Amino acid sequence: MSVAQLTKTERDAALADLSGWALARDGDAIQQKFKFKDFSEAWGFMSRVALLADAQDHHPEWSNVYNTVDITLTTHDAGANGGLSQRDVTLAKAIDALL
């Protein structure tokens, strides 16, 4: 199933509405690195993001090293080789709302 890729204008508008996210992968993804007090706090955050992701059926590409969590959002079904879609923006907004 193909998903609509955001236009450059839509992308810029979405980014302006988000907190701390930056374009990555030539504009085909957004990325943010979150830092916490310790692993426990980072893991609590990840658990909440996992719940959001499963509810939205849209999952992050992410990594964790102790108190840092690096999240990349992209939509594999958008564009020819994956791109940014409204799904990424919706998940990013929900993640922002956790903090």
Added chain:
Amino acid sequence: MSVAQLTKTERDAALADLSGWALARDGDAIQQKFKFKDFSEAWGFMSRVALLADAQDHHPEWSNVYNTVDITLTTHDAGANGGLSQRDVTLAKAIDALL
């Protein structure tokens, strides 16, 4: 606090005793990629690893993309620039025991 780095002999013996782990970072880490049915199953595994990690006060460097979990174990306080220690082997064994 400095932690003893495994000798090459100790490293080889430890690896032979583990399931599916390979040396990474010029022998200063061990790494394994785990694949699951879906995100839910991958997340369940990660949650169990997080509990082990916190109990052992030794945390993985890891990433997750949908149903895959890539775990790297290394000890920042072992050797000059981080290396493999008994802590990594102990955590890897506990992870193996989950599966």
